[in-house]
Amino acid sequence: MANNRGVVYTGPGEVEVQDIAYPKMEAPSGKAIEHGVILKVVSTNICGSDQHMVRGRTTAPAGMVLGHEITGEVIEKGKDVEFLDIGDLVSVPFNVACGRCRTCKEGHTGLCLHVNDERAGGAYGYVDMGGWVGGQAHYVMVPYADFNLLKFPDRDQAMDRIRDLTMLSDILPTGFHGALNAKVGAGSTVYVAGAGPVGLAAAASAHLLGAAVVMIGDFNQQRLEHARKMGFEPIDLSRHDRLGEMIAAVVGEPKVDSAIDAVGFEAVGHGGKEQPAVVLNQMMEVTREAGSIGIPGLYVTEDPGATEKAAQSGNLSLRFGLGWAKGHSFHTGQTPVVQYNRQLMQAILHGRLNIAEIVNAQVISLEDAPQGYQQFDAGVASKFVLDPHGLLGAA
Numbered sequence: 353m354a355n356n357r358g359v360v361y362t363g364p365g366e367v368e369v370q371d372i373a374y375p376k377m378e379a380p381s382g383k384a385i386e387h388g389v390i391l392k393v394v395s396t397n398i399c400g401s402d403q404h405m406v407r408g409r410t411t412a413p414a415g416m417v418l419g420h421e422i423t424g425e426v427i428e429k430g431k432d433v434e435f436l437d438i439g440d441l442v443s444v445p446f447n448v449a450c451g452r453c454r455t456c457k458e459g460h461t462g463l464c465l466h467v468n469d470e471r472a473g474g475a476y477g478y479v480d481m482g483g484w485v486g487g488q489a490h491y492v493m494v495p496y497a498d499f500n501l502l503k504f505p506d507r508d509q510a511m512d513r514i515r516d517l518t519m520l521s522d523i524l525p526t527g528f529h530g531a532l533n534a535k536v537g538a539g540s541t542v543y544v545a546g547a548g549p550v551g552l553a554a555a556a557s558a559h560l561l562g563a564a565v566v567m568i569g570d571f572n573q574q575r576l577e578h579a580r581k582m583g584f585e586p587i588d589l590s591r592h593d594r595l596g597e598m599i600a601a602v603v604g605e606p607k608v609d610s611a612i613d614a615v616g617f618e619a620v621g622h623g624g625k626e627q628p629a630v631v632l633n634q635m636m637e638v639t640r641e642a643g644s645i646g647i648p649g650l651y652v653t654e655d656p657g658a659t660e661k662a663a664q665s666g667n668l669s670l671r672f673g674l675g676w677a678k679g680h681s682f683h684t685g686q687t688p689v690v691q692y693n694r695q696l697m698q699a700i701l702h703g704r705l706n707i708a709e710i711v712n713a714q715v716i717s718l719e720d721a722p723q724g725y726q727q728f729d730a731g732v733a734s735k736f737v738l739d740p741h742g743l744l745g746a747a
Contacts, residue, residue, distance in 0.1 A: 358417040358489030359721045359738075364408030367722050372417055372485075375493035377430050380483030381469075386432040389497040391424030394441065394743050395518040395715075396488045398724050398736040400548055400616075401650050405479055406725055409618065409657040412479035419488030419738075420446035420476040421521040423514070426501075427491075435498045441510050442501040443520040443697070444494055445689030448474030448484050451499030462686030467495070473686055488721060490740045502693050509701060514744055515708035515715065516700045518737055519553065524707050525692040526648045527553025527614070531561055532692075533683035534610035534646035538562035541608040543587070543599060543638055545631045547575035549711040549735040550648060551614035555584045556710045558610070560699065567602055569595070571620070578733040582710050593622035595634050609643050611635040616649030617663070626659045629668040636675040644681040651684070711735040715744045 358372040377388050396419050405412040422444040426436055436442070448468075449461035455472065456464050467474035468482035477486015485492060494500060502520065504510035510517055531554050536542055540563045544555045547570035558566045568579045569587035576586040587598050596606030613631050621627040635645045653666040662669070675682065699705040714734040716724050724736035739745060 354491065356490050357718065358486065359419060359718070361406060361412055361414060361416045361418055363414050365406065367406055367418065367725050369719050369721055372489060375485065375491050377493060379495065385495055386430035387497060388430050388493050388495040389426045389433055389436060389501070390428040390491060390493050391422065391442070391444070392427045393422060393424045393487055393489060393492055393740045395423045395514060396738045396740065397421035397518055397521070397523075398488075398721065398728055398738065399522060400550060401478065403725070403729055404618065404650065404652075407657070407729070409655055410479045410652060411654060411656065416477065416479070417486040417489060418477045419486035420478055421518070421523070422476065422487035422492060423518045423521060424487075424492065429497065433497050436501060436503060441504045441507050443504070443517060443693060444476075444487065445500055445502070445525075445693060446475050446522045447686060447689055448476065448482060448495060449500060449690070450496050459688055459691055461688040461690050475686075488718070488738055490718070500690070502690075502697065504697070511743075513700055515713045515737060516706065517697065518713075519707045519711065519735075520689075520693045520697055520700075522687075522689070523549050523553045523711065523735070524557070524696055525689045526550055526687040527555070528557040528560075528692050528696060529687040530554045530612040530614065530646035530648035531557040531610070532646070533644065534612050535644040535681070536561045536563050536610045539564045540610050541603050542566045542610045542612065543608045544568040544612045544614055545634065546570060546614035546649065547572060547579045547586070548614065551612075552579065552582065552711045553707065554612045554614050554646075554648065555579070555582075556705065556707060558612070559583070560705060565603060567599060567608070572731045572733070574731065574733040578712055589622065596638050599638055607638050607640040607643075609640060611639045611643070611645045613645065613647045613649045617651045617655055628655070628658060628660060628663045629670050632668065633671045636671060636678065636680060639678065639680055642679045645675075645683070647682065647684040648687060713737050715739050717742070
């Protein structure tokens with residue numbers, strides 16, 4: 353049995369790389385399972401959702417092993433795993449899903465009914481999501497492996513594009529989900545709130561879906577400049593708070609067909625003050641009548657660190673009447689990764705989507721994860737990819 357190390361949340365603003373237990377074929381309850389595999393982690397990414405926990409904005413307990421964006425090699429498998437072999441290179445959807453319940457059968461794998469005793473939906477290394485151990489580690493166990501895992505068809509081809517393919521576990525399908533639910537299509541005008549990795553993935557997905565113009569708004573000048581270099585129209589929100597005017601300067605009118613919220617519950621307004629509903633209200637303001645709003649940004653049922661009392665229990669000051677009057681379509685919730693990862697894999701493997709360049713992927717060692725968290729929290733225009741076994745450097 354190999355030694356294992358992982359990235360552990362130790363308290364607000366702090367993570368450490370520690371020795372952790374080697375994974376077992378068992379559920380968080382301790383029940384033995386035979387439908388799982390143990391993966392040698394090839395790559396695992398730092399996500400903005402991890403950052404919410406590390407900032408102390410959730411009820412995440414100290415000692416949690418982080419990480420829900422995982423790509424790995426199968427090194428052990430349970431006797432009920434039929435369609436995967438030792439040595440297969442696979443992408444792991446961040447959703448833990450059984451594939452057997454009503455919601456999974458309907459394709460809503462982000463709302464699996466069997467993998468979390470507290471609520472619908474499970475995820476690796478995330479608060480209130482079933483207790484599944486995270487994958488920012490050398491090794492991790494994945495349950496219901498035949499259903500959950502996406503096998504890459506050719507290992508050498510996959511390793512050549514591994515920096516792109518590592519994005520399949522979460523941010524690329526999440527961005528695509530946001531764009532699709534915002535009904536982006538040929539000739540659409542699109543506004544994306546947030547130029548972080550998910551916002552860039554949403555913008556790239558909008559281009560893939562045929563958008564005519566994709567604007568992306570942020571206060572972070574480094575991220576805006578990177579977005580411009582990637583072919584998106586930057587909207588500098590630090591200029592003033594009249595978003596419609598800035599959009600009109602690009603498309604000739606103060607509204608868009610589709611809007612995508614890639615910010616979530618830690619949104620701030622023009623004055624730098626936290627306003628958790630500001631992005632959602634702006635979406636309704638600038639989206640045209642009968643337009644659509646996709647909301648892949650994370651919102652939580654409890655936010656103990658919120659500056660607004662109501663937001664501490666997940667209540668936001670929404671101008672919902674405006675959205676109702678304009679006949680908007682809204683779509684929220686976790687992305688069902690298995691609905692999208694196979695076709696997005698094909699887009700990557702066949703040169704249609706250079707997502708690693710678009711999100712500015714930066715490979716670092718697992719041991720350097722604490723520094724990666726610090727830099728990401730400071731707003732660096734990068735997506736940090738952890739390389740636990742030094743395999744990406746050779747790819």
